[in-house]
Amino acid sequence: MKKLFVSLLFCSVGFAAVAQRAKVNSADEKLSSNKLDEAKADIEAALQHEKTMNDAKTWYVKGKIYEALATKEKSAADAITAYESFKKALEIDPKLKEAILELQNRMFNVYATVGNAGYGQLNEQKWDSSYAYFKKAFEIQDFYNGKDLGGSIPRDTAMVFYAGYAANQAGNKDAAFEQLKKAAELKFKAEPALYVVLAQLYEERGDNANWIATIDSAKVFFPADKRFNEMEMLYYSKTGKTNELMSMMEKKVQENPDDFGLQLDYAIRLDNLANPRDENGADMPKPDNYDELMNKAETAYKKSLELKADDATANFQLGALYFNRAVAHNKELNSMDSKQQSSAKAKELQTKVEQLMDQSLPFFEKADAGFSAESELEASDKRTYESCLYALQKIYAIKGMNDKVDAVKKKLEAL
Structure with a gap:
């Protein structure tokens, strides 16, 4: 009797294993009939049993079911579950026959679903999750392509x-x-x-x-x-690489002669090259081609004003070019001793200072008019306007135009 009981026990265990394998087959059949929820329930039941939970086919069928769910519902979560299931199946049996025959298309569907989720998050500007989905899509692609199963997912x-x-x-x-x-x-x-x-x-x-x-x-x-x-x-x-830069800019202004912004930018760059300053704003030695650069800058400023005569910044820049030259000559004049002050050289410098001040004045005045007409100035324009007013105040003071000195002083206080 005892012997018979043991035999029956073994028989019941064998029957349970067969029953669970039947669950796997049932899940596969229901998948073929598009009964996805029933297929899902059967495969999850099979994965709870010790006789089928470590079987490659069980995991492969789960992957197929979740791949179908992912494709139908456009569900990245189901696609990732499918991927993990296929991955588990191939860990158990690296040369699983079904995988060799059909896994490429299934894995591509999984990859595409996850990738499309990345695009969806991208469109909603959810950058972190978008990148996470794209990264997972690449992981799926790299996993399949590395398995040598006779196919590959091309790089998008x-x-x-x-x-x-x-x-x-x-x-x-x-x-x-x-x-x-x-x-x-x-x-x-x-x-x-x-x-x-x-x-x-x-x-x-x-x-x-x-x-x-x-x-x-x-x-x-x-x-x-x-x-x-x-x-x-x-x-x-x-x-x-200033030579390359200026060559390129020169070419651009020649190709776009009516581009005001480009002309002004070119003029300012030439001006800055002629009058280099260190990071603290202190003057550095002038380049050997100073006069050439300044003449080019002057021509470019004039060209920009031909295109936009009332522009406050362009008028200020050309005024500043003349004014700064006057200041440089004045420094040279002031460095002379008392004997040199009465020389022909000194008189020549004095004449140049006065001429350049006179040249700068109308441009500063036009810049003043342009800036003061603005209802609100940006911070950079406000600084430029302030420099313009200080220059005007100095020129008016030299010329003894005290009423205008006072008017500019009031503008500076208001600014």
């Missing part, structure tokens, strides 16, 4: 770019840099923003060679996008 260069973009917007600069660098290596050309952001990241890293190389690539891919010319000028400016 757009997703690589948007992953980098989302990471950058989220403040994750290192992740952004890696993804954007990959997108550039893949020669992604659909979004010029790739090269804008990547160039900025190279600039932040102090990698000047790749900074300018990125700009050069962008100029080839997007020749009509003016941002890359501006970025190239910024590169030349920040790296001290």
